[in-house]
Amino acid sequence: MTDLDLKQALAPLFDDEPIPTPAARRVEIGYPALRRRRTTGVAVVAAAVITGGAAIGLGSLPRGTESGGFTIRPTGKASPTVTADVTTPPASPLADALPAISLAPADATDLTERCLNSPDVTEEVKGSFFGQEGAATITAGMKTPTVTQATYSSADGTMWATCELLRGAADADLQIYTTKRDESGGLWPSLDPRCPTDTTCVKLLQLRSQLPEKVAAVRVEHRATGKGVTVRTNHGWFVAIADTPRAAADEYGAYDVEYYDAKGTTLAYIHGEIWSADPGDDSDLDGIEAYPGLDFKPEYRLGYVS
Amino acid sequence: MKRADRDAAFTAYVMARETQFRRLAFVLCGDWHRAEDLLQTAYTKLYVAWPRIQRAAAEDAYMRRILVRTNIDDSRRFWNRERPTSRHPERPMPSPDLEQAQVVLSALQRLPDMQRKAVTLRHWCDLSIAETAEALGIAEGTVKVHSNRGLNRLRELLSVDEHDHENDKELT
Numbered sequence: 001m002t003d004l005d006l007k008q009a010l011a012p013l014f015d016d017e018p019i020p021t022p023a024a025r026r027v028e029i030g031y032p033a034l035r036r037r038r039t040t041g042v043a044v045v046a047a048a049v050i051t052g053g054a055a056i057g058l059g060s061l062p063r064g065t066e067s068g069g070f071t072i073r074p075t076g077k078a079s080p081t082v083t084a085d086v087t088t089p090p091a092s093p094l095a096d097a098l099p100a101i102s103l104a105p106a107d108a109t110d111l112t113e114r115c116l117n118s119p120d121v122t123e124e125v126k127g128s129f130f131g132q133e134g135a136a137t138i139t140a141g142m143k144t145p146t147v148t149q150a151t152y153s154s155a156d157g158t159m160w161a162t163c164e165l166l167r168g169a170a171d172a173d174l175q176i177y178t179t180k181r182d183e184s185g186g187l188w189p190s191l192d193p194r195c196p197t198d199t200t201c202v203k204l205l206q207l208r209s210q211l212p213e214k215v216a217a218v219r220v221e222h223r224a225t226g227k228g229v230t231v232r233t234n235h236g237w238f239v240a241i242a243d244t245p246r247a248a249a250d251e252y253g254a255y256d257v258e259y260y261d262a263k264g265t266t267l268a269y270i271h272g273e274i275w276s277a278d279p280g281d282d283s284d285l286d287g288i289e290a291y292p293g294l295d296f297k298p299e300y301r302l303g304y305v306s
Numbered sequence: 307m308k309r310a311d312r313d314a315a316f317t318a319y320v321m322a323r324e325t326q327f328r329r330l331a332f333v334l335c336g337d338w339h340r341a342e343d344l345l346q347t348a349y350t351k352l353y354v355a356w357p358r359i360q361r362a363a364a365e366d367a368y369m370r371r372i373l374v375r376t377n378i379d380d381s382r383r384f385w386n387r388e389r390p391t392s393r394h395p396e397r398p399m400p401s402p403d404l405e406q407a408q409v410v411l412s413a414l415q416r417l418p419d420m421q422r423k424a425v426t427l428r429h430w431c432d433l434s435i436a437e438t439a440e441a442l443g444i445a446e447g448t449v450k451v452h453s454n455r456g457l458n459r460l461r462e463l464l465s466v467d468e469h470d471h472e473n474d475k476e477l478t
Contacts, residue, residue: 006429010333012407018338020328023320026349027313 092264093230097217100234103141103150111148112138114172115163129154129161129176136161139237142229149239162239211236216262223256316356319365320349331373333426336415348372370431370441374423413463420444421456428453 103111116130129152130136139160141150149164165172211218213236220240221228228242259267327348331341351372352359359368414422420442427438428449438453439446 006410006425009410010407010430012401012403013332013411014329015404017329017332018342020324021342021346023317023324026320026346027317027353029346029350 093219093258093260093266094217094232094264097219097230097232098142100140100232100238101138101142101150102231103138103143103148107143107148108138108141108150111141111150111163111165111172112136112152114165115152115161115174118163118172118174126174126176129159140231140234140239142231142239142241144241144243146243147241149241151237151239153237160237211238211259214261215259215267217260217264219256219258219260221256221258228256312356315360316353323366323369327369327373330370330426330431333411333414333430334373334423336411344373344376347376367437367440370427370433371443374427374441375443410460410464413460416463417456417459420452421459424449424452425456425460429457 101108116126118126136152136154139151139153141148143149145167147164147166149162152161152163154160159176161174161176163172163174211233215233215236215238217230217232218238218240219228219230220242222242229240231238231240261267328341328345331344331348332338335341335344348369352365352369355368359365414425417425423442424438427433427441428435433441435446435449435453438449442449444452
């Protein structure tokens with residue numbers, strides 16, 4: 001089949017295509033979404049000021065409330081959940097943190113085997129990553145009722161990978177990246193719509209990446225319910241997944257992400273939104289380079305490998 | 307940017323690109339209603355990000371990226387395993403060309419997600435490998451793999467469909 005074949009073959013489908021939505025209507029629908037984002041962004045900036053004063057001005061907030069859909073509170077601030085009660089020290093946010101690898105050995109083995117049998121990755125790539133002996137190291141991983149996910153590092157450290165297995169799925173989804181190229185960005189948030197078939201269907205708020213060593217733990221939290229998880233990092237590697245309630249197709253997913261150092265001090269804080277109908281789109285949340293206090297270095301951006 | 311300016315520029319862009327992107331959405335998901343939903347989602351996101359995207363002159367690339375990535379994840383929904391058909395039983399018999407086009411579209415929908423996206427962008431949109439890689443967020447080598455595998459699989463599916471069709475004719 002040539003290019004011309006496919007185009008010619010599909011051309012008859014457009015002979016009686018439906019009447020398009022007027023462009024003015026597209027604008028009418030878009031404007032409330034813009035207004036919601038602006039409102040949310042302004043509210044969070046105000047909250048940051050109230051809880052201790054922002055160390056940087058609005059002008060230095062990367063992609064501010066205009067288009068980014070998120071705001072960032074930079075280094076050195078107390079967690080917004082900290083209260084004014086001076087007689088009872090607040091519990092460390094790391095107190096309930098899961099280890100970077102909280103997978104049971106059997107789950108880790110099962111996931112790795114399924115990754116090795118992933119149908120969508122070539123044998124060459126799998127061979128170069130896992131080698132003849134399947135010698136890749138799990139750097140972070142966790143399991144929720146909905147999904148099992150881990151990050152891996154190749155034996156020579158030149159590649160990393162994520163692998164996830166949805167509950168009830170036969171095949172795991174393996175994505176391999178190089179640690180040298182600069183393509184995908186270092187942070188990959190996703191509000192995943194994939195649902196089990198039963199009525200307890202949830203969405204997954206998940207982040208996985210490698211962060212600077214100074215980030216000792218990461219918390220992701222669904223704002224509406226407060227459901228979330230705190231995970232420790234392993235030399236910066238982490239997988240954080242929060243099962244969150246199902247949302248309507250046109251709702252935003254509002255979430256908070258917080259990064260802590262080893263003492264539990266907040267290094268950076270993101271208030272973000274992801275379209276529930278548009279998961280996997282990393283354009284709404286900047287890469288780690290947007291965190292003024294994390295001393296971003298280009299090598300933290302990680303790219304795909306073919 | 308004032309709202310009036312923003313709206314004028316956005317409206318002009320939508321009017322210029324509506325057909326192109328609506329057809330892309332349709333080929334990606336195989337259904338006009340879902341294509342409309344997908345396109346509206348993409349336009350809404352584009353509207354929100356419009357000043358930044360327009361400054362970078364990246365409107366088309368951004369739209370393609372939203373369309374293919376939204377569709378990628380949307381198509382993973384469990385309910386979507388049931389394949390809807392655009393044919394209504396009471397509709398008049400389609401022309402042979404239209405019938406063949408629906409067979410090809412149906413075969414395209416049966417490809418794995420990334421293969422379908424790569425084939426569509428490369429061989430229906432005529433994007434370069436680099437442009438396809440950018441839209442899908444994958445490396446160029448991976449585009450080649452998905453595209454080649456997708457075309458091969460598409461040939462297989464169409465070959466099977468053609469064989470079945472001939473058998474049906476013999477039976478009748």
